[in-house]
Amino acid sequence: MSLSSSNAEGGRESDKQTADGELVSRFxxxxxxxxxxxxxxxxxxxxxxxxxxxxxxxxxxLSTILGADFKLTDRExxxxxxxxxxxxxxxxxxxxxxxMPLELRHIVILLQVLKDAPGKELSGRIHEKxxxxxxxxxxxxxxxxxxxxxxxxxxxxxxxxxxxxxxxLEVLGDDELDKEAPELPIVLRALQxxxxxxxxxxxxxxxxxxxxxxxxxxxxLPLLDAQEQKIRRRAYMRLAAHHPALxxxxxxxxxxxxxxxxTSLGELQFLFDLFAEIRQERGxxxxxxxxxxxxxxxAASRKSIRAAAxxxxxxxxxxxxxxxxxxxxxxxxxxxxxxxxxxxxxxxxHENG
Amino acid sequence: xxxxxxxxxSGLQQRGESPVTNTENAEPAAAVVAxxxxxxxxxxxDDEREVIETYARLLVACHNFQxxxxxxxxxxxxxxxxxxxxxxxxxxxxxxxxxxxxxxKFLVEHPFVHGANAAVYALILADALKLCRERRIxxxxxxxxxxxxxxxxxxxxxxxxxxxxSHRRQNLDSLVALMKKCADGADLALSLVTLYEGGFLxxxxxxxxxxxxxxxxxxxxxxIAIARDYDLLVQGFGEFPGLxxxxxxxxxxxxxxxxxxxxxxxxFVTTIGIYPVGSLVKLSDKHRAIVIRSPAPAxxxxxxxxxxxxxxxxGGDGEIIDLSDEEHVDLYILELLDEKFETHPGxxxxxxxxxx
Numbered sequence: 001m002s003l004s005s006s007n008a009e010g011g012r013e014s015d016k017q018t019a020d021g022e023l024v025s026r027f028x029x030x031x032x033x034x035x036x037x038x039x040x041x042x043x044x045x046x047x048x049x050x051x052x053x054x055x056x057x058x059x060x061x062l063s064t065i066l067g068a069d070f071k072l073t074d075r076e077x078x079x080x081x082x083x084x085x086x087x088x089x090x091x092x093x094x095x096x097x098x099x100m101p102l103e104l105r106h107i108v109i110l111l112q113v114l115k116d117a118p119g120k121e122l123s124g125r126i127h128e129k130x131x132x133x134x135x136x137x138x139x140x141x142x143x144x145x146x147x148x149x150x151x152x153x154x155x156x157x158x159x160x161x162x163x164x165x166x167x168x169l170e171v172l173g174d175d176e177l178d179k180e181a182p183e184l185p186i187v188l189r190a191l192q193x194x195x196x197x198x199x200x201x202x203x204x205x206x207x208x209x210x211x212x213x214x215x216x217x218x219x220x221l222p223l224l225d226a227q228e229q230k231i232r233r234r235a236y237m238r239l240a241a242h243h244p245a246l247x248x249x250x251x252x253x254x255x256x257x258x259x260x261x262x263t264s265l266g267e268l269q270f271l272f273d274l275f276a277e278i279r280q281e282r283g284x285x286x287x288x289x290x291x292x293x294x295x296x297x298x299a300a301s302r303k304s305i306r307a308a309a310x311x312x313x314x315x316x317x318x319x320x321x322x323x324x325x326x327x328x329x330x331x332x333x334x335x336x337x338x339x340x341x342x343x344x345x346x347x348x349x350h351e352n353g
Numbered sequence: 354x355x356x357x358x359x360x361x362x363s364g365l366q367q368r369g370e371s372p373v374t375n376t377e378n379a380e381p382a383a384a385v386v387a388x389x390x391x392x393x394x395x396x397x398x399d400d401e402r403e404v405i406e407t408y409a410r411l412l413v414a415c416h417n418f419q420x421x422x423x424x425x426x427x428x429x430x431x432x433x434x435x436x437x438x439x440x441x442x443x444x445x446x447x448x449x450x451x452x453x454x455x456x457x458k459f460l461v462e463h464p465f466v467h468g469a470n471a472a473v474y475a476l477i478l479a480d481a482l483k484l485c486r487e488r489r490i491x492x493x494x495x496x497x498x499x500x501x502x503x504x505x506x507x508x509x510x511x512x513x514x515x516x517x518x519s520h521r522r523q524n525l526d527s528l529v530a531l532m533k534k535c536a537d538g539a540d541l542a543l544s545l546v547t548l549y550e551g552g553f554l555x556x557x558x559x560x561x562x563x564x565x566x567x568x569x570x571x572x573x574x575x576x577i578a579i580a581r582d583y584d585l586l587v588q589g590f591g592e593f594p595g596l597x598x599x600x601x602x603x604x605x606x607x608x609x610x611x612x613x614x615x616x617x618x619x620x621f622v623t624t625i626g627i628y629p630v631g632s633l634v635k636l637s638d639k640h641r642a643i644v645i646r647s648p649a650p651a652x653x654x655x656x657x658x659x660x661x662x663x664x665x666x667x668g669g670d671g672e673i674i675d676l677s678d679e680e681h682v683d684l685y686i687l688e689l690l691d692e693k694f695e696t697h698p699g700x701x702x703x704x705x706x707x708x709x
Contacts, residue, residue: 020413027409028402030459039459046416048463053591055503056513056523057552061612062585065604084619092616093482100568106542108564109549113529122532
């Protein structure tokens with residue numbers, strides 16, 4: 001906005017405030033000392049149409065109220081005993097937050113608009129409102145309502161639930177959750193979301209709830225096979241931290257099968273590293289991979305050897321390093337593998353490699 | 354604003370008693386009392402003006418909001434919310450005065466006046482129910498914006514059958530109109546909910562298709578319905594000239610339990626009174642009087658009561674009479690006078706007996 005237009009706008013705002021102030025002061029003066037002329041002038045100052053009538057719903061209701069059963073001349077009705085029970089008023093006040101929570105009502109309505117009155121004009125704002133409302137719910141720690149809100153959104157088919165889940169998880173931030181945490185349903189729902197982003201975010205949420213084997217092993221284990229590498233890595237880390245025995249089983253199975261074709265070198269190294277982290281003696285099993293002669297000429301096996309070698313070098317495993325050096329000098333080792341093992345040794349300062 | 358621990362001189366004035374009994378210090382004490390009374394009167398005078406100003410600011414905010422709604426501008430309800438918050442500061446102590454101001458009908462039959470009045474009635478009812486401040490303001494702001502959609506689609510109302518698809522469609526159209534125009538967020542949520550639920554006013558469940566489950570209307574929806582309808586019944590609209598306040602209150606009472614939440618109607622009528630403040634009445638002794646106080650909403654421990662307001666007789670000494678007092682048991686309101694605002698003695702009467 002230019003300075004001149006800003007000034008002009010500021011001037012208009014100032015004029016508007018003056019005009020509003022004048023209306024207020026006229027009203028006050030008239031109320032304190034009313035007379036026919038003052039009231040007439042006051043009315044002329046307000047530029048507004050007359051009220052044609054209430055909306056159809058109100059019209060219908062008011063016509064019922066003013067119908068035959070109610071006699072306008074029935075003045076005997078005056079003095080009607082109004083029974084008020086204090087307890088019932090207390091209960092009434094509590095009805096603000098009983099029944100269907102306000103936020104859920106709001107979400108249902110927004111989804112109805114998307115479904116029944118679609119249009120680009122409102123669509124973007126409705127998506128934002130859905131997110132805002134869901135975030136309000138989780139921010140006040142009402143996990144049950146938050147879960148119902150996401151379920152409503154998922155069922156509607158009109159909106160993607162993933163951005164809503166992500167926004168809710170952002171509110172949780174670095175919170176540590178235990179298995180009784182009210183927000184937990186949202187984290188579990190995110191872990192099972194078909195979209196990757198909620199899963200990625202949910203895996204970052206820490207806390208003792210991950211120790212709950214019944215729930216987490218069922219939800220976490222499928223994530224080890226997720227398509228997205230970041231999700232697999234985070235799932236493995238959670239498994240290593242909270243369910244190490246399950247991770248050991250998983251890697252043992254992997255080694256037994258020797259099927260590393262679909263696993264990247266980096267991921268394999270990460271997996272071996274976690275594996276070695278769980279128990280020191282696991283270093284021996286990694287050394288076995290390096291010294292094993294099985295499938296040396298097989299690309300998948302070479303990958304597992306390189307991954308195991310990297311882990312042993314990074315951990316400074318003397319026996320492991322000796323095994324790597326021996327293999328890097330052996331004529332029985334495939335030339336490509338020999339070369340890459342030497343490069344690894346050099347990289348870690350073992351010049352004699 | 355009158356604070357909770359402020360000395361209440363009104364009772365003393367009515368009984369003609371002095372608050373000082375020590376005769377030795379009578380003279381200086383009398384001066385102190387005079388100063389105190391003067392100071393309290395001055396304070397009261399300021400409050401009167403401020404009470405009227407807050408209502409006037411709300412009227413102007415509703416006027417501007419609706420004008421912007423009719424034009425191409427994108428209105429914001431934030432000014433309404435601010436004004437409602439200002440009214441809320443006074444509503445606990447001066448509900449009667451606000452009701453009196455609205456009864457004067459200086460401005461009538463405009464949608465913006467209806468919006469402002471509905472907001473004040475909603476605030477009064479929410480306050481009587483002891484809802485927290487934030488909820489009171491939410492309720493009142495939603496009440497003030499509830500008819501905004503009508504401004505863009507004026508015309509004769511189409512017939513709607515309660516509870517069916519046409520009803521739902523109508524309500525949905527209203528909230529879409531509001532959403533398309535309004536930019537603000539937080540307060541709009543309650544407006545949308547109350548618009549969507551409009552028409553289901555008692556505590557009966559809404560048809561399951563509406564919420565994918567059976568739920569009663571939200572408390573705010575029920576509060577706003579009473580606030581809006583009472584004002585419509587009193588103000589009038591189109592060809593309908595409006596009812597006297599006592600009849601409007603009776604109309605609500607006859608419909609409680611069916612159209613309106615029974616407990617809320619009772620609370621509302623008890624709070625504003627069958628004869629709201631500002632009503633001109635003829636007493637059974639043929640004197641004309643103005644209602645200056647409804648039964649106080651606080652301390653209503655009894656299960657049943659007959660609404661008996663405090664009145665001030667017009668002409669002569671202007672005697673203040675609490676019709677609930679046993680000594681006035683034979684005196685009652687004979688009829689409500691249909692006199693127009695021009696003959697009202699002005700807003701200062703709403704604050705009696707303090708200004709007597």
